[in-house]
Amino acid sequence: MSTQTARTQYEATDPMPEEYRDLLIRLLRIQADTETYLLFPKGWAQYAHIANLAPTLEDRVKVAQYLAEETRHGLIAYKLLRDLGVEVTEQEFEGEHRNLYVFDKWLESWTEFGLFNFLADRVGRFQAEEWIDSSYLPLARVAPAIVRDETGHGNAGFYNLRRICKTPEGRADVQRLLPQWYATALDMFGRSDSRRSVRYVELGLKRRTNGEARQAFVREVEPLIRELGLDVPDVTSLRKYL
Numbered sequence: 159m160s161t162q163t164a165r166t167q168y169e170a171t172d173p174m175p176e177e178y179r180d181l182l183i184r185l186l187r188i189q190a191d192t193e194t195y196l197l198f199p200k201g202w203a204q205y206a207h208i209a210n211l212a213p214t215l216e217d218r219v220k221v222a223q224y225l226a227e228e229t230r231h232g233l234i235a236y237k238l239l240r241d242l243g244v245e246v247t248e249q250e251f252e253g254e255h256r257n258l259y260v261f262d263k264w265l266e267s268w269t270e271f272g273l274f275n276f277l278a279d280r281v282g283r284f285q286a287e288e289w290i291d292s293s294y295l296p297l298a299r300v301a302p303a304i305v306r307d308e309t310g311h312g313n314a315g316f317y318n319l320r321r322i323c324k325t326p327e328g329r330a331d332v333q334r335l336l337p338q339w340y341a342t343a344l345d346m347f348g349r350s351d352s353r354r355s356v357r358y359v360e361l362g363l364k365r366r367t368n369g370e371a372r373q374a375f376v377r378e379v380e381p382l383i384r385e386l387g388l389d390v391p392d393v394t395s396l397r398k399y400l
C-alpha cells in the first residue's frame with residue numbers, strides 16, 4: 159500500500175543507497191560528538207569538577223542522574239555507529255576532528271553548567287526531536303527516550319539559572335556568560351545555507367533544515383531568557399557561522 163509520499167525506511171542491516179549511508183553516518187558522528195563525550199576520561203574529568211561545584215547535596219545527586227543519562231546516550235550513539243560498521247575513538251574528541259566546538263570549553267562554574275543545561279542540552283532535545291519519525295528506524299526508536307532526558311536537562315538548567323538569578327550578583331554573572339553560550343548553542347544547529355541539511359529532510363533523516371530548527375529554538379528560548387530577567391543577546395553576535 160505505497161503512496162506517492164511514502165519514504166523508504168531502513169534497518170541497520172538493509173542495503174541502502176551510498177548517499178543515504180554517507181549522510182546517515184555523518185549525522186550519527188555529529189550525534190556521537192555531543193553524546194559519547196562521557197564514554198572517555200576527559201568527559202568524566204569535566205563532570206567530576208561540576209559535581210564538586212554543586213551547591214547542595216540534592217544538586218549533587220542531580221548531576222549524578224544527569225551523568226547516568228548522558229552516558230547512556232553515549233552508548234546509544236556508539237552502538238548506532240558500530241551497527242553500521244563504524245567505530246568511535248577517543249581521538250575524535252580532540253580539536254580539529256570535532257564537528258562541534260561546544261565541548262571545547264571547560265565549564266568553570268555552577269552558573270556555567272546551568273547555562274550549558276539550559277541552552278546546549280535544549281539543542282540536544284531539538285536534535286533528537288528531528289529523529290522521531292526518521293527513515294532510519296534504529297534512530298527513530300531511540301529518539302523518544304533521548305528527547306525525554308534532554309527535556310529534563312534543559313528544564314533543570316532553567317530552574318538552576320532562576321535560582322542563581324535571584325541575587326543581583328548571580329544575575330549579572332549569568333548575563334555576562336550568556337552571549338557566548340547563546341552563540342555556541344545557535345551554532346550547534348549548523349549552517350543555514352547547508353545543502354546537506356536539505357538532503358537530510360528529503361531523505362527522511364530529519365524533519366527540519368538547520369535554519370528551521372534554529373528558528374524554532376530561538377522562538378522557544380528567548381521568552382525564557384526574558385523570564386529570567388536577562389537581556390536577550392543578538393542572534394548574530396559571536397557566531398562562528400550563520
Ligand SMILES: [Fe+2]
Pocket residue numbers: 192193227228231282308
Ligand atoms: Fe544527551
Ligand SMILES: [Fe+2]
Pocket residue numbers: 228278279282308311
Ligand atoms: Fe544533553
